[in-house]
Amino acid sequence: MSRAARTIDVDLGERSYSIHVGENILGELGDAMRRAKFAQRVAIVSDRTVADLYLKPVEESLRRSGFESIAILLPAGEEHKNLESLAAIYDRVIAERFDRGSALVALGGGVVGDLAGFAAASYLRGIAYVQVPTTLLAQVDSSVGGKTAVNHREGKNLIGAFHQPRLVWIDVAALRSLPRRELLAGLAEVIKYGIIADAALFRRLEEKLDDLLAAESGILAEVVAASCAIKARVVEKDERESDLRAVLNFGHTVGHALEAATGYEKYLHGEAVAIGMVQAARISLAEGVCDAESFERIRRLIVRAGLPAQIPAGVSLEELIKHMEVDKKSAGGKIKFVLCEGIGATRFHALSPAEIVARLKENAH
Ligand SMILES: NC(=O)c1ccc[n+]([C@@H]2O[C@H](COP(=O)([O-])OP(=O)(O)OC[C@H]3O[C@@H](n4cnc5c(N)ncnc54)[C@H](O)[C@@H]3O)[C@@H](O)[C@H]2O)c1
Ligand SMILES: [Zn+2]
Numbered sequence: 001m002s003r004a005a006r007t008i009d010v011d012l013g014e015r016s017y018s019i020h021v022g023e024n025i026l027g028e029l030g031d032a033m034r035r036a037k038f039a040q041r042v043a044i045v046s047d048r049t050v051a052d053l054y055l056k057p058v059e060e061s062l063r064r065s066g067f068e069s070i071a072i073l074l075p076a077g078e079e080h081k082n083l084e085s086l087a088a089i090y091d092r093v094i095a096e097r098f099d100r101g102s103a104l105v106a107l108g109g110g111v112v113g114d115l116a117g118f119a120a121a122s123y124l125r126g127i128a129y130v131q132v133p134t135t136l137l138a139q140v141d142s143s144v145g146g147k148t149a150v151n152h153r154e155g156k157n158l159i160g161a162f163h164q165p166r167l168v169w170i171d172v173a174a175l176r177s178l179p180r181r182e183l184l185a186g187l188a189e190v191i192k193y194g195i196i197a198d199a200a201l202f203r204r205l206e207e208k209l210d211d212l213l214a215a216e217s218g219i220l221a222e223v224v225a226a227s228c229a230i231k232a233r234v235v236e237k238d239e240r241e242s243d244l245r246a247v248l249n250f251g252h253t254v255g256h257a258l259e260a261a262t263g264y265e266k267y268l269h270g271e272a273v274a275i276g277m278v279q280a281a282r283i284s285l286a287e288g289v290c291d292a293e294s295f296e297r298i299r300r301l302i303v304r305a306g307l308p309a310q311i312p313a314g315v316s317l318e319e320l321i322k323h324m325e326v327d328k329k330s331a332g333g334k335i336k337f338v339l340c341e342g343i344g345a346t347r348f349h350a351l352s353p354a355e356i357v358a359r360l361k362e363n364a365h
Contacts, residue, residue, distance in 0.1 A: 136186025
């Protein structure tokens with residue numbers, strides 16, 4: 001039997017948990033949950049696309065380990081990360097009389113993870129849940145750290161809670177079925193971790209990019225584990241995003257504004273972040289915080305990965321300002337903008353949206 005290749009512990013006192021990263025380990029989830037002393041009743045929350053691919057091995061693993069599971073299947077897609085899907089989860093667990101000891105298993109991408117996580121945070125004032133992320137973005141980002149939410153028609157992630165999972169079980173083999181565009185979008189977040197905290201990881205990405213793009217499991221497991229370790233360390237120091245956790249927003253000020261300015265249709269989140277990172281690195285260079293060689297390495301890796309790097313001609317910078325002003329992280333008119341100090345370290349500068357845009361303009365030619 002294959003073993004989870006790597007374990008990362010997230011130390012949060014009584015909310016501590018482990019992240020396991022391995023290849024072909026879905027079938028061992030039941031064992032792991034038994035060792036972690038989960039009670040017998042479990043609901044697997046998934047979307048229909050992921051369920052077609054991976055529900056069976058997960059169900060069988062749980063059954064072999066003595067769990068009684070039901071499946072709650074939702075339609076796939078960000079547009080279903082809403083109150084209606086949440087209500088569907090509540091309806092089912094209430095009908096099944098799930099109690100405080102029952103648990104949810106989120107099997108899928110960030111949409112399923114955020115939905116199931118928030119259902120677990122709120123049902124009976126909080127029950128346990130497990131993250132079994134199946135997209136690269138979910139494996140390196142959304143499954144770790146305990147942020148859960150659903151969207152409201154007025155905005156993304158407006159209704160949510162902090163609720164840490166009890167276990168994170170990551171099978172990188174699941175990434176082989178992921179559409180290439182989704183894989184690349186997740187890779188943008190991996191590149192982000194290298195830039196903000198780990199020069200060695202960044203160098204590995206430069207060396208092994210072709211293997212990564214071919215979804216080769218060895219290198220995937222290595223970079224997923226390195227990414228989770230960085231996120232875990234940040235979350236340990238700042239669980240509720242009071243200050244330090246904001247380093248994870250490198251590339252996201254411009255990225256989020258671009259997503260909003262293009263109606264959340266043109267770019268996947270990671271693609272917008274890729275552009276945002278190149279622009280943030282450019283601003284870091286202009287501010288004298290980042291050297292020219294590091295900037296060029298960042299830009300080159302993103303372009304080589306097949307990710308976009310430029311703000312498209314159709315988006316006006318004024319439009320971007322508008323969306324930065326409503327960014328929830330802005331305070332006192334200034335945004336805590338994350339700059340990179342070369343590769344592997346960051347620094348915050350307070351910049352107003354107008355200042356950010358002025359620098360983007362200087363860079364445009
Ligand atoms: N909680 C957090 O800290 C956090 C952080 C970042 C993003 N998010 C949230 O994550 C969401 C985006 O997550 P995502 O990018 O994983 O999107 P997603 O969950 O919509 O998954 C993308 C698509 O891939 C499909 N899919 C998933 N796994 C697959 C696999 N192994 N093979 C084939 N297809 C597969 C899904 O069905 C879906 O159609 C957003 O809602 C975002 O707000 C949350
Ligand atoms: Zn992101």
